[in-house]
Amino acid sequence: xxxxxxxxxxxxxxxxxxxxxxxxxxxxxxxxxxxxxxxxxxxxxxxxxxxxxxxxxxxxxxxxxxxxxxxxxxxxxxxxxxxxxxxxxxxxxxxxxxxxxxxxxxxxxxxxxxxxxxxxxxxxxxxxxxxxxxxxxxxxxxxxxxxxxxxxxxxxxxxxxxxxxxxxxxxxxxxxxxxxxxxxxxxxx
Numbered sequence: 517x518x519x520x521x522x523x524x525x526x527x528x529x530x531x532x533x534x535x536x537x538x539x540x541x542x543x544x545x546x547x548x549x550x551x552x553x554x555x556x557x558x559x560x561x562x563x564x565x566x567x568x569x570x571x572x573x574x575x576x577x578x579x580x581x582x583x584x585x586x587x588x589x590x591x592x593x594x595x596x597x598x599x600x601x602x603x604x605x606x607x608x609x610x611x612x613x614x615x616x617x618x619x620x621x622x623x624x625x626x627x628x629x630x631x632x633x634x635x636x637x638x639x640x641x642x643x644x645x646x647x648x649x650x651x652x653x654x655x656x657x658x659x660x661x662x663x664x665x666x667x668x669x670x671x672x673x674x675x676x677x678x679x680x681x682x683x684x685x686x687x688x689x690x691x692x693x694x695x696x697x698x699x700x701x702x703x704x705x
Contacts, residue, residue: 518586520552521545523564527556530564537566542579552586555609557602565589565605577609590615594634628698 521544529536538555541564545553556564565576580587589611591602599616606614620630 518551519549520554520586520588521548521550522554522556524554524556527564530566538564538576539566539579542576542583542585545585546583550585552588553580554588554590554615557589557591557605562605570608573605573608580610587611588613588615590617592617593619594631596634 521541523530523538523541526536526541526544529540541555542553561568565573567573567576587609589602589606589609591598591614593599594616599614602616603614618627618631620627622630
């Protein structure tokens with residue numbers, strides 16, 4: 517089993533501990549015996565990457581390779597230009613995965629419609645989604661999580677959900693499932 521240290525779990529170190537940067541994060545992951553890291557790239561200078569210059573990104577790649585750490589990165593938003601930029605950074609770092617979250621507001625239908633619009637305009641990304649069932653499942657999960665549901669438990673068998681707001685959750689789940697089916701059909705067209 518691979519265990520990854522997530523940079524966001526040390527966000528206050530990045531903010532308040534003098535000298536704590538991505539290289540200190542990598543050293544911490546090695547010292548604590550993690551097999552990989554997940555680096556949050558949100559915000560200016562790619563947040564926990566601690567810089568955005570090509571030389572800096574290459575130096576981080578070398579440090580990760582030297583430490584023999586697996587790596588994933590994450591961002592938020594589905595704007596095609598943003599995702600293409602972050603996919604390039606992920607490739608440069610040698611990351612296996614780029615995780616993203618939707619950033620649209622509104623009800624479930626609006627969020628899904630706007631996300632579908634973004635993904636359809638990013639032809640490369642839409643092609644990847646159409647061909648990769650695992651990636652499609654990740655998107656499905658992230659949309660559910662962004663709505664505040666414990667999707668792994670809830671969607672496996674909604675009839676057995678016993679949370680305090682189960683009726684509301686069931687309505688959201690029904691809407692979500694229908695919207696995801698429409699999104700899937702729309703992306704395939």
